[in-house]
Every structure is written in structure tokens, then in C-alpha cells.
Amino acid sequence: xxARLPSYAVLTLLVLFLVGPFFVIVAASFSAGSTLAFPPQGxxxxxxxxxxxxxxxxxxxxxxxxxxxxxxxAALVLGVPVSYALSRYRLPLAETVRTIVSSPIIVPGIxxxxxxxxxxxVPFGMDITLSLFLAHTALVLPYAVRVVSxxxxxxxxxxxxxxxxxGSSRIGAFFRVVLPNIRGGILAAFILGFVTSxxxxxxxxxxxxxxxxxxPIDMLGYMExxxxxxxxxxxxxxxxxxxxxxxxxxxxxxFSRYV
Amino acid sequence: xxxxxxxxxxxALPAAIFAAVIFIVPVIILLSGxxxxxxxWTLSAYTDFFASSLDRLVLWRTLxxxxxxxxxxxxIGYASAFAIVSLSPSSRGRMIGIVVLPLMISPVARTxxxxxxxxxxxxxxxxxxxxxxxxxxxxxLFSQTAVFVGLxxxxxxxxxxxxxxxxxxxxxxxxxxxxxxGANWLQIFFKVILPLxxxxxxxxGTLVFVGSVTAYITPAILGGSKVLTLVTLxxxxxxxxxxxxxxSVIALILIVMSFGTNILLRKIATARNRA
Numbered sequence: 001x002x003a004r005l006p007s008y009a010v011l012t013l014l015v016l017f018l019v020g021p022f023f024v025i026v027a028a029s030f031s032a033g034s035t036l037a038f039p040p041q042g043x044x045x046x047x048x049x050x051x052x053x054x055x056x057x058x059x060x061x062x063x064x065x066x067x068x069x070x071x072x073x074a075a076l077v078l079g080v081p082v083s084y085a086l087s088r089y090r091l092p093l094a095e096t097v098r099t100i101v102s103s104p105i106i107v108p109g110i111x112x113x114x115x116x117x118x119x120x121x122v123p124f125g126m127d128i129t130l131s132l133f134l135a136h137t138a139l140v141l142p143y144a145v146r147v148v149s150x151x152x153x154x155x156x157x158x159x160x161x162x163x164x165x166x167g168s169s170r171i172g173a174f175f176r177v178v179l180p181n182i183r184g185g186i187l188a189a190f191i192l193g194f195v196t197s198x199x200x201x202x203x204x205x206x207x208x209x210x211x212x213x214x215x216p217i218d219m220l221g222y223m224e225x226x227x228x229x230x231x232x233x234x235x236x237x238x239x240x241x242x243x244x245x246x247x248x249x250x251x252x253x254x255f256s257r258y259v
Numbered sequence: 260x261x262x263x264x265x266x267x268x269x270x271a272l273p274a275a276i277f278a279a280v281i282f283i284v285p286v287i288i289l290l291s292g293x294x295x296x297x298x299x300w301t302l303s304a305y306t307d308f309f310a311s312s313l314d315r316l317v318l319w320r321t322l323x324x325x326x327x328x329x330x331x332x333x334x335i336g337y338a339s340a341f342a343i344v345s346l347s348p349s350s351r352g353r354m355i356g357i358v359v360l361p362l363m364i365s366p367v368a369r370t371x372x373x374x375x376x377x378x379x380x381x382x383x384x385x386x387x388x389x390x391x392x393x394x395x396x397x398x399x400l401f402s403q404t405a406v407f408v409g410l411x412x413x414x415x416x417x418x419x420x421x422x423x424x425x426x427x428x429x430x431x432x433x434x435x436x437x438x439x440x441g442a443n444w445l446q447i448f449f450k451v452i453l454p455l456x457x458x459x460x461x462x463x464g465t466l467v468f469v470g471s472v473t474a475y476i477t478p479a480i481l482g483g484s485k486v487l488t489l490v491t492l493x494x495x496x497x498x499x500x501x502x503x504x505x506x507s508v509i510a511l512i513l514i515v516m517s518f519g520t521n522i523l524l525r526k527i528a529t530a531r532n533r534a
Contacts, residue, residue: 004345006342007341007342007345007346008342010338010339010341010342011339011342011343011354014335014339014342014358014419015357017412017415018357018358018361018412018415018416019357019360019361021369021372021373021375021376021412022361022364022368022369022372024372024375024376024382025368025371025372025375028375078273078274078277079274081270081271081273081274082270082271082273082274082275084270085267085268085270085271086271088261088267089261089262089263089264089266089267089270089271090261090262090264090267091264091267091268091271092264097271097275100275100278100279100283101274101275101278103278103282103283104278104282106469106514106517106518106521107282107286107514107517108473108490108510108513108514108517109473109475110473110475110490110493110494110510110513111286111289111493111510111513111514112282112285112286114289114493114497114506114510115282115285115286115288115289115510116281116285118285118288118289118503119284119285119288119289120281120285134281135281137277137281138277138278138281138282141274141277141278145274170261170266195363198365199364199365199366199367201366201367201475201476202473202475202476202490205475205494206497216365216366216367216476219367219371220367220476220479220480223371223374223480231371232371232375234368235365235367235368235371235372236368238364238365238368239364239365239368242360242363242364242365243360243363243364245363246356246359246360246363250356256352256355256356256359
């Protein structure tokens with residue numbers, strides 16, 4: 001139907017534009033020189049090694065990892081029941097509830113971070129890590145609701161009604177019939193939530209304290225102070241981590257159809 | 260459908276209350292701060308914002324960048340989406356995977372790559388000097404162009420994915436039918452394809468526009484204080500000027516832009532579908 005050559009040309013350019021910069025970071029991180037340059041000056045592992053010796057990176061990596069796992073878990077604990085209620089119960093105000101739990105995705109992150117800092121952290125003396133946990137949970141919640149809701153919509157509701165008719169309790173039917181069937185969706189929601197929280201910058205921008213900084217914020221600060229390729233090396237490592245996660249998720253649950 | 264309302268509410272309320280307390284209430288208090296100055300309810304902070312030429316310039320620049328990125332993303336998006344749906348199913352899946360992948364990579368890392376590409380000793384400058392087009396490095400960073408390229412790279416995948424699924428849902432025979440009836444490619448695109456993929460374009464456009472006008476990392480790294488956008492201006496107002504009133508004004512403008520785009524584009528999509 002269409003000429004093939006222009007089509008391949010377009011796709012080549014697209015891939016070059018989207019993926020090319022990633023190869024640039026990888027190449028820059030193996031540079032032997034002391035400033036960021038391309039093509040890299042020589043070849044060495046020293047910047048990759050340096051990433052592992054910068055103490056603040058270790059602490060902020062641990063914090064980001066912890067936040068991403070705990071906040072995504074909390075968002076699912078809140079998000080699965082509300083998605084179930086929205087898809088299986090006839091609720092008055094259902095649209096209002098949906099808007100409320102989805103709103104963190106529409107309000108710009110920097111506004112959320114500032115609001116939390118001024119009206120939860122400062123007046124109530126809330127711990128920064130706790131405020132980060134709450135902010136990230138709110139941020140991941142819309143993704144959890146969206147992906148889990150889509151899985152629930154694709155699952156026929158008569159099978160759990162049948163289970164209830166056959167004498168199962170509502171809760172029993174949920175855990176034995178519904179949950180096993182939306183496993184893929186929950187796993188996809190977890191991965192999407194994890195990545196969203198781990199990479200999040202605007203929300204966490206104001207929520208930093210002495211020694212409490214998420215990894216992306218720490219990287220931004222480091223970039224302002226130094227111009228050496230260690231941030232390139234760290235970026236490359238993080239990109240490899242994301243690629244690994246997505247690759248495994250794609251193999252097992254067909255991740256890209258949930259995004 | 261279960262009819263038990265109490266049970267349904269018991270399942271829905273924890274999440275709704277959490278989002279309201281942690282999120283909606285603090286944001287509303289923040290926004291009201293911009294209308295409550297020196298103990299009075301007033302809109303003076305808003306008139307100050309629109310009276311300041313710097314603030315107006317930043318607002319206009321943010322809008323302009325958002326619109327440009329969205330337009331260019333739509334053009335590249337259609338070209339790419341056509342190419343992707345013309346592939347065989349297996350390579351189509353692989354190609355979608357490649358398009359989705361950057362979305363999972365840290366935006367800090369993705370933006371950082373542009374420092375390497377556009378920096379003084381970056382690829383573009385090296386190439387220009389080797390070819391002899393310039394003797395010394397030209398400044399590519401900290402310009403609107405750099406911010407534009409960074410934003411486009413960041414948000415283009417969202418547009419491509421939306422348009423691919425819109426094209427996949429389009430009936431197969433409409434383009435050949437229009438062709439047989441003598442329409443040229445321009446007519447086919449504007450009279451057949453565009454109306455049938457409008458919803459995908461609207462969804463992709465909303466994501467790209469709102470993402471661009473509310474992005475922090477890209478303007479902060481690639482624009483610096485030379486190319487302020489509303490978000491980086493807000494950050495400066497809080498951290499440098501400690502001016503919460505002005506920050507709250509910018510926050511409301513950002514929220515209006517984000518909510519407004521969502522509502523407006525949803526309206527356009529449904530209104531035209533009814534007609």
C-alpha cells in the first residue's frame with residue numbers, strides 16, 4: 001500500500017532521535033578525560049567506578065529505591081480497592097471519586113511539592129522522608145488506578161458473581177477469583193509506579209533536607225557543581241536498569257500494552 | 260454490578276480521603292495564598308503578575324514552547340505512526356517497544372545527554388569545527404532551541420503511541436476507498452485520516468502540551484536562568500526571592516493550563532464526534 005523506503009527512513013530518524021542520546025551517554029561515561037566531551041577522550045572505567053564511591057549517590061540511591069518500592073506498594077493498597085469499587089459497584093459520585101484519585105496526575109508536580117512543604121512539613125514538623133513517601137504515594141495512585149481499572153474492565157464480572165452465588169464470600173471471591181486474573185495488570189502497575197516514583201523530580205524538588213535527597217535531585221545538584229562524566233556514567237547505569245526492568249516485564253506480561 | 264453501596268464506599272473512601280488530605284487540601288491552601296495578601300483578599304498579586312513584563316514574557320515563552328513542541332510532535336508523530344502501522348505485526352511490536360522504552364528512562368539522564376550533544380565540546384560543535392563552518396564553539400545550550408529539542412525528545416513517544424493506536428483502530432478500507440474515489444493524499448489526510456484519528460491526536464496532544472509546559476528538568480538543565488519557563492520561574496521565586504505569593508500565582512496559572520487543556524481537548528473530541 002505504501003512505499004517502503006520513506007517509511008524506513010522515517011523510522012530510522014525516529015529511533016536515532018529517541019535512542020541516540022542514550023548511546024551518547026554510554027559513550028561519554030567511558031571517557032578517560034576529566035570533562036564531559038564527545039567523542040570521548042580515550043577509554044576508561046574510572047567514571048563508572050567513581051559513581052560507586054560518591055557517598056551521597058549511595059544514600060540517595062537507597063532513598064529513591066526505598067521510596068519507589070514502599071510508595072508504589074502503598075498506592076496499590078489504596079488503588080486496587082478503589083478501582084474495584086469503581087468498576088464493580090454502582091456508586092453515586094463515582095466520577096467525583098475517580099477525579100479525586102486521578103488529580104495528582106493533572107496538577108503539576110512542582111505545585112504539589114511546594115504545597116506539601118508549606119502546609120504539611122513546615123507547620124506540622126513532618127519528617128521529610130515521611131512527606132516524600134506521602135507525596136510519592138499520591139503521585140503513583142493515579143497510575144495504579146488507571147492500569148488496575150483497565151485490567152478489571154477486561155475481566156468479566158460474572159465469574160466473581162458466580163463464585164458468590166456458589167457460596168464464596170465477597171472477599172474470598174476477590175482473592176481467589178479476581179486477584180489471580182488481574183495479576184498481570186497489578187505487576188504492570190507496580191513497574192509503572194516504581195519507575196514513575198524513582199524518576200520523579202518536580203514533586204521531590206522542594207522536599208529535601210539535610211542528608212535527605214532522592215537520586216535524581218542529587219544528580220541535578222551534582223551536575224551544577226561539577227562537569228565531570230560521572231553523572232553520564234550514573235545516567236547510563238540507571239538507563240540500563242530501566243531497560244532491564246522493561247525487558248523482563250515485556251517478556252512476562254507484555255508490559256507495553258499496559259502503558 | 261454489586262448494589263451494596265456501603266461496601267463500595269468502604270473500598271473507595273481510603274484512597275479518596277488520602278488524595279484529598281495529602282494532595283487537594285494543601286494545594287487549595289497554597290492557591291488561596293495568592294489571593295490573600297497582607298491580611299486582605301485581593302487579586303493584586305495577579306494584576307502584578309500580568310503587569311510585569313518579565314512574567315508576561317515567561318508565560319508567553321512557556322505557551323509558545325508548549326504549542327511548538329505539540330505541533331512538531333504531531334507532524335513527526337503522524338509520519339512515524341504511518342510507518343509503524345505499515346510494518347509486519349512482529350516488527351511493529353518491537354518498534355513500539357523501542358518508542359516506549361525512553362519513557363522508562365530517567366528524564367535527568369535523557370536531558371543530560373543533550374549537554375553532551377549540544378555543549379561547548381559536544382558533538383555538534385565538534386562537527387561544525389571539523390567541517391570548518393565555525394572556528395570556535397557556538398553557544399547552543401541555554402537557548403530556547405535547546406529546551407525545545409529536549410522537550411520534544413522527552414514527550415514525542417507519547418504522541419507516537421497515541422497515534423499508532425488511533426491508526427490501528429481506523430478501518431482498513433477507508434484510505435483505498437478514498438483513493439479509488441479520486442482523492443489526493445492531502446485530501447485523504449485532512450478529510451479521512453484526521454477526523455478518524457482525532458481522538459488519538461487529542462490524547463497525545465494533551466499529554467505532550469501539558470508535559471511540556473509543566474516540565475522542570477529540561478528548562479532547568481538546558482535553559483538555565485537565561486530561558487526561564489513558568490516552572491523554573493516558580494522555583495526561583497520560592498528559593499531565591501522567597502516570594503510565596505507570586506509562586507502561588509504561577510502555581511494557579513500552571514494548574515489552569517493543565518486542567519484547561521484536559522477539559523478543552525476532551526470537549527473538542529466529543530463535540531466533533533457527535534456532529
